Each structure stands twice: as structure tokens, then as C-alpha cells.
Amino acid sequence: MVIEVRPAEVFDDLATMVGPKRPDANVCWCLSYRIPNSLNRELTGTARGDYVRELMREGPPGVLAYDEGDVVGWAAVHPRRDTSFATNRKIPHVDDLDVWSVWCLRVRPGFRGRGISHQLLEGAVAYARASGAPAIEGYPVDNAGQKVDLTMAYVGTRRLFERAGFHKAADTSSVLNGFPRVLMRLHLD
Template identity: 50%
Template sequence: MTTGVRPAAGRFDDLARVVGPRRQGAGACWCTSYRDARVPNAERPAYMSARCDTEPGPGVLVHVDDEVAGWCSVAPRSTYRRLGRSRTIPTLDDRDPWSVVCLVVRAGFRRRGLMHVLLAGAVEHARAHGAQVVEGYPVEVAGTRVDVVPGYVGTVELFEAAGFHRAAPTTAHSGHRERWVVRRELGEAGVPQVRGSRPGG
């Protein structure tokens, strides 16, 4: 089995297989909720296709033996309208962090550790495009089972395993679960930076 993470730029068809509806004509988020929730349902495929036509693209895709298996939305925070207007997810400083807002693994590919692969690939994608810091807004699960929909933002445990640290609590919740702003510092122009005694971020 060969696994690899690739940018979504130039790969809209693969993105559609992950975030598009299973039934033609059905509604779907198309991962526009954070980018711009005002986009009408019928216009969402074209909206995301346009994002895939430009660099650096809207995120990354994980492939298993050249079949798309999952998606991670990662881009500068300033490109997400919902984050710019958020009253629940704080802005921590004057930098423009790259934000991870959604991680999805397709049915049939789950329980293979691909969430970890996706998140690692998202960090490297951000680093390659000059990010100084990467943020996420995951839920605190404390070892309990998380529902699918809240799970799209990832768990604190997933991010901490990838070298992120808890930077600030939010006032947002997924169900009854607390959410955090977690960060991984990459340093100036993506150069790795060690935080205290925590290796890798």
C-alpha cells in the first residue's frame, strides 16, 4: 500500500469524490462553511473548483495506491470568512496563521491512521508556502467516542500527536464538547521552531 499527500490544486475531481454528495443533485457542504457560507448550494462545486484552479489551492488530499482517500482543508486564516468574523474562535496575534478547519477520510479507508497522515501533510503544505504557524480548532474528547460531524474539525489528541500545543480555549462547542485553538509554530518563513522542550512545535 502506497500512501501520499498531495495539494488539492489541480485535483478538483478528487476533492469532489470526498466532499461532494453521493447522490447527484443532492445538497452538500463542499467545505464552504468556513470559507463563505453565503455561497448557494448549487454554486458550491464551481466555487471550490475555482479554488482548485489557483495556487496554493484550498487544502490537501491523501491518496492510497493513487485512489483518493481523504481531504484536509488548510489555508491562510484570512481566506476563511467565518474565522474573520468569529466571536467564538479568538485571533491570537497579528500573524496570518494557516488554519486546518476540516479533516475527512472516506468510508472504506478509515481506521488506517490516515487522519494523522493528512494532518502531517497539511503542516508540510503550509510550511512549503511560507507559513509561520498552523492552527486548528479541534474538540476535546478525553478518550471518548466522537460523532462524525464534530469529528470533522479533528480532536485535540490528534493535533497534539502532530506537535500542536493548546494555545487558547474557545467559546465554541461541538455538541457538549469543548473546543480549543491549537497551534504549531513553524518559525520564520516555515523554518522549524522548537517551543520549550516540546520537539516539533
């Protein structure tokens, strides 16, 4: 299996990972951290996918993993200033650096357990670096090796980020699935 990770430039490929099975269903579309809460609540059904299509005109909203042309994974990555992390009171800013954030890592069922999340995180780092980011942050759970519920595993684990070269930059007051989240950072210059 040769996994290729590249910027998410094809809407239908992105929809495979973050869109609903029914076009009118209300699913995240990975917008929860990307747009203000009021707009996130306002967008329903097909309006969510339409909004993502518009966002993609500004540039790829993250990276996708492909296995022989099939989409198998997704990582949301974007400048923190354009996300809700810019104003999040539970996730601190450690300095004024114009960092990028990676906040969602998803691997399709049937492809999990093959290291694709590691490749997605590496691809997110490469995309941020190529886009001129001085550093990249993630906000994974610090689960100390305990099992994380699959529905809450999208933020990643501290160990995943450490393996990618990130270091703990700060504690947060955010908790997900009973686990504290930590701010992990990797300098890119």
C-alpha cells in the same frame, strides 16, 4: 499501504471527498468556513461545486490523501485571513500572526482506523509550511478520550493535534457535539 498526501489540485479528486453523490444535491463542499455565511447559504446544488472549481484556480484549497492512486482522505487548509475564522467571535485570535487554519479532516469509509487522519494533518502542515505560513492552527474538540460522533469528528481531536506537535494556544467559546473546542497551534519557523 503507502499513503501519499499532496495539495488538492485535481477537481474530480477533491469532489470524491467533499462533493455529493448527486451533482444537484446540497452538501458542504467544505465551504462552510471558507466563505461568508451569506454566500454559503446562497450557493445551492451545482453552484457549490462550480464555486469550488473557481476557488481552485487560486490554488489548492487543502490536501488529499491517496492510496495507490485512490483518493482516501481530505484536509482543508488555507490562510485564516481568507476564512470565516478571521471574524469568528467564538474562536479567538491569539496574536496578529498571519497563520493558516486547518478545519476539516475526512477519511473515506473503509480506510478509517489506519492513521490516515494523522497523515492528512502532517500533509496540511507541510503544505502550509511550503506556502510560507509562519504557523498553523486547528480548532479540534477537547473530547478527553470520549467518542465523537462521526458527523462531528471532522474538526479532529485535541489528541490528534498534540500528536502532530501542536500545543494548546487558547480556549474557545465554541462547542461541537457537546465538546469544547480548543485552539491548537504549531509554529512553522
